[in-house]
Structure formats: C-alpha cells, structure tokens
Amino acid sequence: MRARLHRPDPRGRFGEYGGRFAPETLMTALEELEVEFASAWADPLFVGEYHRLLELYVGRPTPLYPAHRLSERLGVEVWLKREDLAHTGAHKINNALGQGLLAHRMGKPRIIAETGAGQHGVATATAAAVLGLECQVYMGEVDIRRQAPNVSRMQILGADVIGVASGAGTLKDAVSEAMRDWARTVEETQYVIGSVVGPHPFPWMVRELQKVIGDEVLRQSEQLPDVAVACVGGGSNAIGMFWPLAGTGVELVGVEAGGEGIGTGRHGASIGAGSPGILHGARTYMLQDDDGQVLEAHSISAGLDYPGVGPEHSYFQEVGLARYVSVTDREALDGVRLLALTEGIIPALESAHAVAWVAREASSLRHKTVLINLSGRGDKDMEMLVERL
Amino acid sequence: MSDHERAAAARMRSGAERIADLFSVAREEGRAVFLPFLTAGLPNPASSTRLFAAMAEAGADGFEVGIPYSDPLMDGPVICRGSEQAISEGATLDRSLSILGEVAETTGLPSLAMTYANPVFRRGADRFCDRLAEAGAAGLIVADLPFDEAGPLGDAARRHGLGLVLFLALTSGYNRIRAVAEAEPSFIYAVANLGVTGERSEWSSRVERLVEGIREVTDIPVVLGVGISTPEQAAIAAGLADGFIVGTALVRRVLESSDEEDAARSLAGLVGEMAFAARR
Secondary structure: OOOOOOOOOOOOEEOOEEOOOOOHHHHHHHHHHHHHHHHHHOOHHHHHHHHHHHHHHHOOOOOEEEOHHHHHHHOOEEEEEEHHHOHHHEOHHHHHHHHHHHHHHOOOOEEEEEEOOOHHHHHHHHHHHHHOOEEEEEEEHHHHHHOHHHHHHHHHOOOEEEEEOOOOOOHHHHHHHHHHHHHHHOOOEEEOOOOOOOOOOHHHHHHHHHOHHHHHHHHHOOOOOOEEEEEOOOOHHHHHHHHHHOOOOOEEEEEEEEEOOHHHOOOEOHHHHOEEEEEOOEEEEEOEOOOOOEOOOOOOOHHHOOOEOOHHHHHHHHHOOOEEEEEEHHHHHHHHHHHHHHHOOOEOHHHHHHHHHHHHOHHHHOOOEEEEEEOEEOHHHHHHHHHHO | OOHHHHHHHHHHOOHHHHHHHHHHHHHHHOOOEEEEEEEOOOOOOOOHHHHHHHHHHOOOOOEEEEOOOOOOOOOOHHHHHHHHHHHHOOOOHHHHHHHHHHHHHHHOOOEEEEEOHHHHHHHOHHHHHHHHHHHOOOEEEEOOOOHHHOHHHHHHHHHOOOEEEEEEEOOOOHHHHHHHHHOOOOOEEEEOOOOOOOOOOOOOOHHHHHHHHHHHHOOOOEEEEOOOOOHHHHHHHHHHOOEEEEOHHHHHHHHOOOOHHHHHHHHHHHHHHHHHHHOO
16 A cells, blocks of 8 residues: 655646646646745744634634444444534635635735535635635535525625536536636635645645644544544545544545435446546546546535545545445435434534445444544535425 | 649648648738637537638638537636537537548648547547547647646647647746747647636737747747637737637627528628738
C-alpha cells in the first residue's frame, strides 16, 4: 500500500489523479491561490486566527460521542464525530471560514460558492457575514426546491442565491456555473469551492482545512477505532476524517450514494460504478458514457448528487488506503430513522448514508469499534423526511 | 494549377501544414484569417454540413467545428444551448467527427475540432487524433486544456500531423506566454475577454497589451476569440491579430432560425460581413 501524500505533486496530482484542467483565464489565479494558501498555511498568524474562529465561533472541537443505544441495537460499538454540532450544522464551515479568511488576506472583496444541499452555501454566507465579504451562491433549481430552508438561511445571512437551470439543475451544474462566474470576475473574486474537487490547488487546500476533523479524533480517542466511515459525494468530510487516520491501521470506508440502486443507473457512485475522466478541472473517477459525456447523478441527498469525486479519493481507492461502498436512498432514509430513534439525533440525509452502511454491515462489524463521521444535521431535509419516512 | 489540382496538393499536406499555409497566405495578402465556430449537429446532424458550406461560400477561411459536450465550462449560455440541442438531435462523438470530416471534404477549408478534455481522453489521445486525421481535420482546440496539461495530446497530435492550438488569456503573465510559445502550437488562441464565450458590447483595452506581449515573445500566429460578435469588433480584431474567431453570434443565428434554409442565409449574411472586415 502506498502512503498518503502530504501535498500533491507540482502538477497537482495525487498519483494519476487531480491536475489542473481549467480554462486559461483561470490558470494564473489558480497558481496564485496555491502560493497564497501555502504561505498562509505556514503563517502562525493566519493559522492562529483560523483556529481561534474554529474554537470560539464554530464551537470546535466537536464531540466524539459514544452512541450507546445505537451500539446496543447493532451489536457494534459506534462512536459519532459530531460535525452536526458545528455552527451552521455541518463540517462545511471548517472549509468556508478558512477560504474566507484567505480571500480576506488576498484582498478579494467578493466570494462565490456552489452548493448542493445548501450546507456549503450557508457556511460560505456565514463566513462572508462574519468576515465582511460580499457573497453569491450558485444552486441548482432542483436543489433550491428540495433544500428550501437553507435557501432562506443564505438570504437572511445577506447572500445572493442564484438559481442554475442548466443540466439537471443540481450540484454539478452549480459548480460549472460558479466556475463560469469566476472566469469572468477572477480578479476581485475568490471561488470558495465546497468540496475536495476542482482543479489544483482546491482538492489539497480543502482537505487541509477539513483535516481538523481527523486531527481531533486522534486527540479525542484513547484507542483508535477499527473502522472509520464517512459519506462521500465530493468527499470533503470523508477526506477530513480519513487523512489523519490513513496509515494508522484504521480501516477507512467511504459510502457513496447508491440512489435507486447501482443497477438502475440512477445513483451517485462515481468510484463504485464510474471510471476515470476529467470533471471540473481534475482527473478523477466520474460517471460518464462511452463518448465521455458526463452522466447525471442521482441521490435523495442533494450533497451526494454529484457525478464525480475528489481526486484524492480516487488515489486512496487505487492505492488501497480506503475502500468505497454504497447504500441506497431507501437505506439512507432508514438510517435517519434509526439514529433518530436510538440517539435522538436527526442526521442529514448525506450523513445517514454512513449510518446506514454500519447498520447494514452490522453482523460483519460485530465486536469492532466503528467511528461514523456525522457530517451534518437533518433540519434542511425535513420536507423530504416528512414525505418519505 | 486548376482548383482540382490545388485541392489535391492541399490534401498531400498535413493538417498542421495547412493551418500554417492559411496564416502565411493571409499575411502575404495583408489580411486576417477568419475562423467561424459552429457546433456540429446544429440544427440537426443531417443538415449541419450545409451550414458550414454556406459560411465557406460567404468567405470563411477555415472552421472551428464544435464537438457538443455535456459540460462546456468555457462556454456561455448560447453555445451551451447549442450543445444541448445538438446532443439531443443525435450528435454523438462519432457523428460529430463525421460531420467535421464532411465539412473538411465539402469546403476544402482547414477545419479544427473544438472540444473539451474529457471526450478526448475518454477515447484516448492517440485514438482521438487518429480519428481526426482520418476524417481530414487540420487540428484541434481543447477548451479546458492549458499548456500545463497538453503535453501528451501535443505528442499525439504531432504524430498524426494535426495542429494543436493553445490558449492565452488577459490574465496570462509573461511566464505563461513564454511557456506556450515554447510548446509551438499551430496558433495561439488569445481569449479576448474575461469569462466565457458570449457577445460583449465592450472591448477590453487589455487585448492590445496581450497581443503585444505575445508578439514580443514569438511570431506564432495569434487568433482572437471570445466576445467578438459584430463586424465592427471583427475589424478591430483583424487589425490587432492574425485572425479571429466568432462563435456565439453564429450559434445564436442558427438557434433563432425558423429552418435550415433560413439558418444558412442568416449565417452567410453575418459571415460575409465579418469576412469583409477581415480584409481590414
């Protein structure tokens, strides 16, 4: 097994994956961003300010909670990393604040973001408000409908939410539209990308800003778990937990969206059922046809409804640092109910995928300790839950 | 030489050489090269070639033939809509490459494929170039392939005698200009506006500085594109650079046409005016 990489190679590659397949207009900004982030990340003042905000504003460290009743029910010792308790309700704030601080440091007065479930949009709108930046968020029209509460939250926070009608009107289209905006406004705008996707340096930078999750786990556990599980859309919460644990002997499991079932073709399992290609600036596993046309993903959870995955996950999969599985929409819904009834926690539909995998595999996980990254809370999904549960 | 002999002689030359010929002839004649862009498969795969033929008659020097793609990151709403329509009308990759071949054959003009990285690498750089060369394409342009990632495709293109085009933008600094020049593309596509393809009313004064910056480093032909939609803008571009590309304004005309006949007429009208502007 090859080791995790502290930094991608000079071309932005994690092994065969990653890189910088972007329009020329963005290339200078990407080069600058890499230099600026590397310098900020080595600057004790910047890192100190980031950690001060994480502690006093976000409420970190988030608890590592032993889920006794769930453990009893499943016959598996389950721990939850409570990212749902972070300010704004998901891990996304770790990244949005870091990139917001960077935009501030670089003197860019405006930030833009894409959002699927709306959690990254809310986190970015929040970062913009607290740092005094102008903010616009691109969101697919379909997602605007299914995650309505988050749209209102962004608007109350002063962000402008721009609906994207192209394509399927979901996360992929929102990313494309944000990149188009950035190509037009690159000189005064920072694109705060929401996951470990996109051209270099985004996958590396977002991982660095999310690995606080796994770093805390290392500090909080007297004994490391046997297995660590996280849902994977683009994969930012997963890489944030996996990266510090990679190579420690903990088995890492990423759970992709199985949608209506892999066999139906309506899913978001880029690693499980896709192939390597180039999407949103990086070479990575993705859903595509024989002509290289990008296929539409499907998931009940907007945050996993994406036909690609962060390039570092493609690398983790290839070198065996993690394995990737999937659970269906139905299983995820059951995961929500299970966690709600046993622990009094309504998880985000995204995070419920990780819960559902543990529930499904409980017999093979017996006598093991399993850590689930509970990446977000389910308030945003109430309408869907009322309808489907 | 008769037209027939000239056409036969042209076929003996590689795609990259035919692109070079285009610019050297235009330089001798003291004019700019005009390369209209149109998506293959518009308004439908069966009548697409005919629209290119109409543009050839109206004075186009060569073509950028757009291979419709599901996620065209560098394109604005009009070309995106064109791509969607072409795909839904049945313009698969193979059908699009066949149309490119028909365009090259029918018009005899150097025709370049305009595509995105994923369809190229999905098929494999070498196989893709092989198919392009077989179809009679002169070269290719890959919108999301900066020179940093273009090495393997450049090698494949060279093996098949195709010209590869590389981009520079208003945001590109000296180091990037140098690096692109060293990669020796068939021509440099200088992106004349920030943002994606589409019509612009304003013409950035920075275009002039970009072209000058490139000229100080290399004499590789510079072609301006993105945001050129009127004959007035075409005339300015022709005065600044070795050539110019017009896309959105043409795609819009096709999308807004009532039928194929109307589209051909409408395209010929605008291309005629633009070609006149290219004479400076």
